[in-house]
Amino acid sequence: MNSLLKAQHKAVKRSLYRAPCEQNNICKYNKSAIIIIKVFEHNIMGRKMNKLLSITILSVLLNSLLATEALADYKKAARPLAKEAGWELSLGINFAYSDSQSQSNTDDENAITEDLNNNGQTINNTFIFPLARVQYTFDALQTQLFLGNSREQISTAQFQYELGFTHQFNNQSKLTVAYFPQLPFLNETWEDPYLTGKTRSKTKDNAQGARFSWERIAGGPITLKYAFAFTKIDNEKSGQSLQLAAAELKQLQRDSFYQRIEIETRFPIASGIFLKPALQYTKRSSDGEAHSFDQYALQVAVQVFKGRHALITTLSSSDKKFAAQNPVFSKKQDTVNMSIFSVYSYDQAFNWQPLSFNILAGYNNENSSIDFYDQEGLFVSTGLTYKF
Secondary structure (H helix, E strand, O other): OHHHHHHHHHHHHHHHHOOOOEOOOHHHHHHHHHHHHHHHHHHOOHHHHHHHHHHHHHHHHHHHHHHOOOOOOOOOOOOOOOOOOEEEEEEEEEEEEEEEEOOOOOOHHHOOOOOOOOOOOEEEEEEEEEEEEEEEEOOOOOEEEEEEOOHHHHOOOOOOOEEEEEEEOOOOOEEEEEEEOOOOOOOEEEOOOOOOOOOOOEEEEEEEEEEEEEEOHHHOOEEEEEEEEEEEEOOOOOOOOOOOOHHHHHHOOOOEEEEEEEEEEOEEEEOOEEEEEEEEEEEEEEOOHHHOEEEEEEEEEEEEEEOOEEEEEEEEEEEEEEEEEEOOOOEEEEEEEEEEEEEEEEEOHHHOOOEEEEEEEEEEEEEEOOHHHOEEEEEEEEEEEEEO
C-alpha cells in the first residue's frame, strides 16, 4: 500500500508540473489516430514505441467500438451536479501495473547510479490503489461540496486528493475551487540526485496547492483553468557530492512555486462523440534557476459516450524551456514531452446499479537535452467502483 500511496501523490506533481492529455471520433478519429501514431513513430523508437502503440491501439479500438453505436442525442444544456440532493460516496479499488525509467524514481533498485549519463533503472511494480470521493449536493442541485478524487482530473492522469466546491449558475456555467493538501509520508525524492557509486538517501518532497475552473463561461463553449502549487524539499543536498562552488549549488535548489493557466473548449463532432482541445502554459519558479522553466502544451481529448459505456482518451505534447544552465552538466536543459492517457468505464457492471467497471491506461515519454533527465512510464490498471 505504501508504494501505491507514493505513486498516487507523485502523480500530483507529474500531472500539475508536466503536461497531461485529451481526445477524437468514428471515421475522422481513425484517420487522426493513424496520423498520431506516425508522429509518435518519428519521435520515439524501439521499446518506447512498442509501449506507446499498445496504449494507442487499445484506445483506438475502444473508441471505434463505442463510436459505431454512439448516443443518438446531444443535450446542449449542462446536467445538474447530481441526480438528487444529499450525500454520495464512491469508492474504487484498482489493480495496477507500472513500468518506469527515471532518475527521480526513489525505488530501492534505483538508489545507486554509477554515472550521470543515464536516466536510471527500469522499475516494474504491481500494486493496489483506491480512488474515493465523498460529496454533498444542496437541494437546488447547483452547489456541491466534495472531498477526494475528481473524475475530470482522473481523465487527464491527475490523481490528487482534493477538498473543494462546485457551483453551477443559471446560465449553465460552472465554477470549481479545490485545494489539494500536503500529505505526509507519501512523496519522496533523493537528497542529492547527483551522488554516484553510492546509495542515495531519500527525503520528503512536500507539495500542496489549489486549482480554479470556470467552465462554459457565460453559457458558451470556453473553459478557463488556473492552478498553483508549492513544493519544498525537507533535506536539500543537490550537488553537494560534487566539487561545486556555493553559487553553483544555489542554482540546483529545487523548492519551487508552480503556476498553470489553461484554456479549453468542447464541441460535438458526431452523435455522442466530443472533441476537447486545450492549450496550457506552466511556469516553474525555483530557488535554483537551473530548475526554473516555461512549459507550453497542446492537449486534444476525444470523449465517446454510448449507453453504459464512456471512454476518454487524451493526447498531449509539450515543450519545456529552462531558464539557466545546469552547473552539473554545463548546459541548459530543454525537454519535449509526449503522452497518451485513456479512461474507460462501464456503468451497472454485472447489472448491478451502483457498480461500475474501470480501465485506466497511459504512456508518457519525456525526452531531455540532458540524458540524466529523460523519463519514460507505462501505467495500466483495472478495477471496480461502488457508489453508496
